[in-house]
Amino acid sequence: MIRVMQLGLGEIGLSTIESVLAQPKHMKLVAAVDVNPSIIGKPLREFMRGRKRGLIPPPIRITGSIKDALKSAGKVDVAIMTTGSRTVDVKATIDALADAGIHVVSSCEELSWPALRAPREAKLIDARAKKSGIAVLGTGVNPGFAMDAFAAACTGVCNNVKAIRVIRSLDASKRRYQLQKKVGAGMTVAAVKALIKKNAIGHVGLAESAAMIAAALGWRLTKLDERFEPVVADHKVSSEHFTVLPGQVRGMRMTAVGTIGKRRVIDLELTMALDADTFDEVIVDSDPAIVVRTKTGFPGDTSTANLLANCARLLGENGLQPGLNTMLDVLKLRSVGV
Amino acid sequence: MIRVMQLGLGEIGLSTIESVLAQPKHMKLVAAVDVNPSIIGKPLREFMRGRKRGLIPPPIRITGSIKDALKSAGKVDVAIMTTGSRTVDVKATIDALADAGIHVVSSCEELSWPALRAPREAKLIDARAKKSGIAVLGTGVNPGFAMDAFAAACTGVCNNVKAIRVIRSLDASKRRYQLQKKVGAGMTVAAVKALIKKNAIGHVGLAESAAMIAAALGWRLTKLDERFEPVVADHKVSSEHFTVLPGQVRGMRMTAVGTIGKRRVIDLELTMALDADTFDEVIVDSDPAIVVRTKTGFPGDTSTANLLANCARLLGENGLQPGLNTMLDVLKLRSVGV
Numbered sequence: 001m002i003r004v005m006q007l008g009l010g011e012i013g014l015s016t017i018e019s020v021l022a023q024p025k026h027m028k029l030v031a032a033v034d035v036n037p038s039i040i041g042k043p044l045r046e047f048m049r050g051r052k053r054g055l056i057p058p059p060i061r062i063t064g065s066i067k068d069a070l071k072s073a074g075k076v077d078v079a080i081m082t083t084g085s086r087t088v089d090v091k092a093t094i095d096a097l098a099d100a101g102i103h104v105v106s107s108c109e110e111l112s113w114p115a116l117r118a119p120r121e122a123k124l125i126d127a128r129a130k131k132s133g134i135a136v137l138g139t140g141v142n143p144g145f146a147m148d149a150f151a152a153a154c155t156g157v158c159n160n161v162k163a164i165r166v167i168r169s170l171d172a173s174k175r176r177y178q179l180q181k182k183v184g185a186g187m188t189v190a191a192v193k194a195l196i197k198k199n200a201i202g203h204v205g206l207a208e209s210a211a212m213i214a215a216a217l218g219w220r221l222t223k224l225d226e227r228f229e230p231v232v233a234d235h236k237v238s239s240e241h242f243t244v245l246p247g248q249v250r251g252m253r254m255t256a257v258g259t260i261g262k263r264r265v266i267d268l269e270l271t272m273a274l275d276a277d278t279f280d281e282v283i284v285d286s287d288p289a290i291v292v293r294t295k296t297g298f299p300g301d302t303s304t305a306n307l308l309a310n311c312a313r314l315l316g317e318n319g320l321q322p323g324l325n326t327m328l329d330v331l332k333l334r335s336v337g338v
Numbered sequence: 339m340i341r342v343m344q345l346g347l348g349e350i351g352l353s354t355i356e357s358v359l360a361q362p363k364h365m366k367l368v369a370a371v372d373v374n375p376s377i378i379g380k381p382l383r384e385f386m387r388g389r390k391r392g393l394i395p396p397p398i399r400i401t402g403s404i405k406d407a408l409k410s411a412g413k414v415d416v417a418i419m420t421t422g423s424r425t426v427d428v429k430a431t432i433d434a435l436a437d438a439g440i441h442v443v444s445s446c447e448e449l450s451w452p453a454l455r456a457p458r459e460a461k462l463i464d465a466r467a468k469k470s471g472i473a474v475l476g477t478g479v480n481p482g483f484a485m486d487a488f489a490a491a492c493t494g495v496c497n498n499v500k501a502i503r504v505i506r507s508l509d510a511s512k513r514r515y516q517l518q519k520k521v522g523a524g525m526t527v528a529a530v531k532a533l534i535k536k537n538a539i540g541h542v543g544l545a546e547s548a549a550m551i552a553a554a555l556g557w558r559l560t561k562l563d564e565r566f567e568p569v570v571a572d573h574k575v576s577s578e579h580f581t582v583l584p585g586q587v588r589g590m591r592m593t594a595v596g597t598i599g600k601r602r603v604i605d606l607e608l609t610m611a612l613d614a615d616t617f618d619e620v621i622v623d624s625d626p627a628i629v630v631r632t633k634t635g636f637p638g639d640t641s642t643a644n645l646l647a648n649c650a651r652l653l654g655e656n657g658l659q660p661g662l663n664t665m666l667d668v669l670k671l672r673s674v675g676v
Contacts, residue, residue: 303495
C-alpha cells in the first residue's frame, strides 16, 4: 500500500485526493497539508463534505506543515503537491520532502519542463533527489500530457518527423469559475490586452510543452515564440458564471511556435473559451503522417487530478529513477525529428 | 552512436533497416543477418537496391549467423529481430544475443506479452538477460502499441476504468500481398472457416493485447475469448493483387473479449479487409470517459518498422532496465481498473 501525502487543498488538490481515494487497493491518503491558517486542524472529512463524488477521506486532520504532517502520518511514500506554478516557489518544499525520503509529484507548470525557465533550480532539485534516492516529477494534463508527452509518444510509430502540430480546444463554459476568469471571459478586449502585456492572464506552460517536444524529438530550436490573444464573441454567450456580449472577450487563444532557422517545426495552439469546441488533436508531419484526435478532449481538471494520482502510484512503486524526472521518463517512446 | 544488427531480411526487416538508416545521427547499421542461404554473402546494398525510399545501406555483406556477423561488425549495441512469431522459436537467438551482451528488440508477436503463451520461456529469457545486463523488448504496431500499450497510456488521464474498447480497422487493399492473403482475400467462406478451425489464418497477438491491457489496469480476467470470422463482400472489390466477388471473403474480423465474471471489461475488435475503413479508436469507460481516434490509423508495416527502430534507439541509450521488458515499461502511464 502506497502512503500518500497531499500538499495543497485547493480545488485541484481536493480532486486529486478523490483520485487517490478511488484507488484504495493501491494508495492510502495519510496526510493533508495546507498553509491556510483557517483550515489547519480541521478534520479533512468535514472539509470535503458535500463534494459531488461523495468519496469519504480517512479520519485525518489538516496540518499546516510537512513536519507536523509527518508526526501523525507515520511513513509517507509519495507527496502530491498542487501548490505553486513556478519552480522557485516549490523548490524549498521539494527539498524538504526529498530530505525526508519522500517521492514528489507536482502540478507545478514550470516543473513539467524545468530546464526552460529554472535550469539552475532543476539541477539542484535533481542532485538533492538523487542523493536521497527519491524521484521528483512534474505532471498535469497541460503542460505534462495533452500537448507534449502524449504528442511525443504518438510519434513512436513515425520516422523523419518534419513538424508537429498540437491543437487543444476546450469549452470553458463547462469549467470552474477560476478558469473562466483566468481566460478573460466577460472582459473587454482592451482590458485583456493590458493584462497580457503585464503577463497577468492566461495559461502557464505552453512554452514548456514546446520545449519538451523539442527535446523529445532532438530539435534545437532557434526561436520559441509564445503569444496570447483574446477570443472575441460575435454573439451573446453565457455560462453559469459569465454572460458575454458581442464584442466582449469569451476566452483566449495561446500559441507557441518553435522554429529552427526558417523552418517551423512545432505549432501549439490552445484555445480556452466559452462556446469553443472541446477536443485535442496531434498532427505529425512524418513518414507516415498521422493524426490523432481525442474526440472528447482530455478533460481539464479531472485529467490533471488523475495524472497526479496515477503518477503518484508509479512513483510509489519506485517506477522512476531517483532524481528530477519529466513526463518523457514516463512515456519513453518517440521518434526523432529532422 | 548506437550500433545496430538486423536479424531477418524479409519485408518488415528491410523496412526496419530503412527506419534505422533514417536516423543516422543516432544509429548505425553494422550487421544484417538472414538464414536464407541464397542471400548470405550478398552485399546488403545490392539486395536493397530498387526499394522505394532510396535509402542506401552501408557497404556490409549479409551474414548467415550472429557469430559470423559479430566477426565483421565489431561491437553491436542492439539487435532488431524480425523473424518468428512464437516465443519458443526466437528464444535461442535471444539467448545467444544476451550472452553476447547485446540488447534485443523483437517483432515476435507472442513476445509482446510473453506471460500469456510462453510464461516458462519468458522467465528464462528474463533471467538470462538480467545476468547479462541487457534489455529485451517485444514490440510492433499490433500487438505492442495500437491495441494495447497506447490504449493503456491513454487511460493515464482516467480513474475508475470500468471497461475499455479498442477498435482497429484497416483497408487491406492498400497493404502488401502477404497481408491480403493472410486475411483470406478472394477465398470462399468455407475455405476460410476451415483455415480458422486449423488456426492457419489470421492475426497473431490479439489475445496478447488483451492480456497486456488487463495487466496494465490490474484486472484478473476470468475469461479471454478470441474469435476470428470472415468478412464477406456484398459487392465486387479489388486490389492490386485480388479481385473479390460478392459472397467471397474480403478480409477478417478478429475479436478478443476479456471478462471478469459476468463483466465484460476488454473489447478488442480488429478488422483487416479490402475496402474497410482505416482508423484506430480507443474508448475508455471511466471518470472521465474518453475517446481517442487516430483518423489516419497507425499504418501497419511502417509503424512496426518505426517502433522497432525507435525502441532500438531507446535500448541503445540504456533506457530500459535489464531483463525482459514489455511495452508497458516503455509507456509507463496508466490508470487502474475497477
